[in-house]
Amino acid sequence: MAGMIGWRMLDQEWRKGPWTPEEDDLLIEYVKMHGEGRWSSVAGCSGLKRSGKSCRLRWVNYLRPGLKKGQLTPQEEGIIIELHALWGNKWSTIARYLPGRTDNEIKNYWRTNFKKKKTPSQNRQKQKLKIAFRRDHYRQEVNEKMNSFVFPYKDDNNICKMDDAVAVKSSSSTASEQQQHNQSLTGQDVASWWDIVSEDGFWSEFLWDLGNGHPNQPVMEK
DNA sequence: AAGATTTCCAACCGCCCGAAT
DNA sequence: TATTCGGGCGGTTGGAAATCT
Numbered sequence: 001m002a003g004m005i006g007w008r009m010l011d012q013e014w015r016k017g018p019w020t021p022e023e024d025d026l027l028i029e030y031v032k033m034h035g036e037g038r039w040s041s042v043a044g045c046s047g048l049k050r051s052g053k054s055c056r057l058r059w060v061n062y063l064r065p066g067l068k069k070g071q072l073t074p075q076e077e078g079i080i081i082e083l084h085a086l087w088g089n090k091w092s093t094i095a096r097y098l099p100g101r102t103d104n105e106i107k108n109y110w111r112t113n114f115k116k117k118k119t120p121s122q123n124r125q126k127q128k129l130k131i132a133f134r135r136d137h138y139r140q141e142v143n144e145k146m147n148s149f150v151f152p153y154k155d156d157n158n159i160c161k162m163d164d165a166v167a168v169k170s171s172s173s174t175a176s177e178q179q180q181h182n183q184s185l186t187g188q189d190v191a192s193w194w195d196i197v198s199e200d201g202f203w204s205e206f207l208w209d210l211g212n213g214h215p216n217q218p219v220m221e222k
Numbered sequence: 223a224a225g226a227t228t229t230c231c232a233a234c235c236g237c238c239c240g241a242a243t
Numbered sequence: 244t245a246t247t248c249g250g251g252c253g254g255t256t257g258g259a260a261a262t263c264t
Contacts, residue, residue, distance in 0.1 A: 018232075018258095040249060056250070057233065092252060107253075108231055227263070234256075243247080 015049040019058055023048055027055055028063055061102045068100035072109055080106055 015023075030046040036059065039052035048055065061067075072080070076098055083094045089110075091103035098106065 016234075037250085051234095052249070053235090053251095054233080060251095061232075089253065103252075104232075111254095112230060225264090227261100229261070230259090232257095232259105235254085236252105237254100238252080239250090241248090241250105243245105 013049060014051045014054070016054070019050075019062075023050065024058070024063060027058060030055075031059060031063075057104075061104045066100055067102065072101070072105075076101065077109070080109065084110065 026046045026048045027042065027050075030042050030048070034041075034045065039056040042048055042052060042055040043050060050058075079097060080094060083097060087093055089107075091107045091110075095101055095103040095106050
């Protein structure tokens with residue numbers, strides 16, 4: 001093929017911009033034949049003039065079976081807020097607990113809802129404040145209202161309560177320890193946990209509309 | 223009705239890490 | 244051990260759509 005060096009194409013040969021239905025079909029066909037991965041060889045095998053990175057992104061964020069379309073549910077939003085308070089901008093990690101949602105989607109959701117205008121530095125500062133506020137308020141509320149509730153954060157032998165989970169999480173010093181703890185919490189766990197605790201609606205008292213000045217909470221800077 | 227502004231989201235960019243050589 | 248390469252990740256951008264004035 002013209003413009004190829006071995007199986008690789010010169011960078012300027014890659015197509016960019018929005019994907020066409022025809023390109024999607026080619027990529028789907030490729031994945032059917034070869035499975036996910038080996039993205040750098042998609043162009044050579046399928047005739048797509050797209051980089052491996054572009055193919056992977058298209059597949060993961062749009063074509064992959066099982067992806068949910070449409071708005072995030074309140075449950076999913078709650079999970080995002082909660083996990084973000086624990087882990088920060090670990091979008092791919094958060095996405096693992098939201099089956100059918102992509103890291104890109106979650107990242108966009110967060111930006112849309114929690115990063116408002118202003119300058120980047122102001123945004124960062126505000127974001128830190130929000131997270132710190134949310135975490136502290138969250139712990140306090142949890143202590144008061146849910147001390148007897150079984151949080152689905154599990155270690156090898158026990159089912160821990162929510163505050164234990166937070167404590168275990170924050171006391172895990174090494175990356176591998178943290179990863180181990182992270183992995184012990186499944187998306188299903190979180191989802192079912194959320195279904196139960198959201199029934200009486202008390203989460204909305206402090207998780208939703210941050211900064212809108214709920215009567216029972218400090219008013220956040222706008 | 224029309225132009226301006228804001229929101230949303232698909233896609234790209236650059237960096238990092240681990241595996242292969 | 245050093246280098247190369249592919250894949251994954253978070254940050255950012257650009258443009259279409261929606262909303263506002």
